[in-house]
Amino acid sequence: MLVDKQESVDFEHPMENIMVRPLDFQSEKLGEESVLWSESSPYAAMFLNAFSVHVPYFERYLIRSMIKARKLIKDDSLREDVDAIIGQEAHHARNFIEFNKIMARRFPKIGEMEKRNKQDFARWAKKDDMKELVGFTAGYETFTFLAGMIVLANYEGWMGDSEETMKAMWVWHQVEEVEHGAVAFEVFKYLYGKYEWYRKAMIVKALFHIASEVAKAYLHMCKEEGYFHRLGSTVKSVSFLTSTLSKMAWYCLPTLSRKYHPREHPLATTNQNRIAVAWRRFTKAGGDPLKIDRVKMEEIIGFS
Numbered sequence: 001m002l003v004d005k006q007e008s009v010d011f012e013h014p015m016e017n018i019m020v021r022p023l024d025f026q027s028e029k030l031g032e033e034s035v036l037w038s039e040s041s042p043y044a045a046m047f048l049n050a051f052s053v054h055v056p057y058f059e060r061y062l063i064r065s066m067i068k069a070r071k072l073i074k075d076d077s078l079r080e081d082v083d084a085i086i087g088q089e090a091h092h093a094r095n096f097i098e099f100n101k102i103m104a105r106r107f108p109k110i111g112e113m114e115k116r117n118k119q120d121f122a123r124w125a126k127k128d129d130m131k132e133l134v135g136f137t138a139g140y141e142t143f144t145f146l147a148g149m150i151v152l153a154n155y156e157g158w159m160g161d162s163e164e165t166m167k168a169m170w171v172w173h174q175v176e177e178v179e180h181g182a183v184a185f186e187v188f189k190y191l192y193g194k195y196e197w198y199r200k201a202m203i204v205k206a207l208f209h210i211a212s213e214v215a216k217a218y219l220h221m222c223k224e225e226g227y228f229h230r231l232g233s234t235v236k237s238v239s240f241l242t243s244t245l246s247k248m249a250w251y252c253l254p255t256l257s258r259k260y261h262p263r264e265h266p267l268a269t270t271n272q273n274r275i276a277v278a279w280r281r282f283t284k285a286g287g288d289p290l291k292i293d294r295v296k297m298e299e300i301i302g303f304s
Helices: 042-070 076-106 110-127 130-153 155-159 164-179 183-192 196-224 231-251 274-284 294-301
Strands: 008-010 271-273
Touching: 042 076, 042 110, 042 130, 042 155, 042 183, 042 196, 042 231, 076 110, 076 164, 076 183, 110 196, 130 155, 130 164, 130 183, 130 196, 130 231, 130 271, 155 164, 164 274, 183 196, 196 231, 271 274, 274 294
Parallel strands: none
Antiparallel strands: 008 271
16 A cells, blocks of 8 residues: 555645745755665655656756746736745755765766756757646646655655655655645646646656656666665565556546646645644744654644
């Protein structure tokens, strides 16, 4: 079962009151040993690391997309949300690009993969027309939002015992991915709402791109760490990859409905993940979320 059983609490919808939090985790100061940052699940650490190889460059693509789209939007509320997603994603990209430097020192092909993704997304951001910019952004954001919900739901099993800076960075990232999970969708519907078939096509395109890039990076890292030297660890590592990608695909099925809206996805209701609720309250009250160990998480949970 991918999603852990957990206590949940009532709170405002997670996609309301989007906040830009200019956090700097200084991940560039971590050592190479921090790449294997989760004792609870090294496979989860590898999977999330694999995401971080290419997602910062998608986030730069998103920023270009939203800046251009903002000029065409007359709705003040939506324009404010666009400003918020731009701000959040800019900070995400900067922090994870710094961490990628650590990964590139440990894994021979990560630097090459990162460079290719940087070039690809920069090229696409220049050549794609407005509908494709917004459509592909909305398609991709479907999965960053879903990944946010899945990671938070599996917090204890995936990162309960883990390096405190990396844990803090991923909790921050996933909470904010859920917060702005409806913005790109709403921008697409505002500008190109009659092209429902195109929105669905972009979801499928994004899924295949994400699965391909994550698999390449994940399998390379697992190979370098020796996970494929033994049958047991080979089966476990490959099973984690395939099952997690399959769950993401499964959870995206509601998004293919004409009536779909991210705010109404079964994983995003007003009965919310306890950690996400507590973290939002904790940071709003001025708490320091830059390092999270078990003691700090108990303090954070106290805000739920």
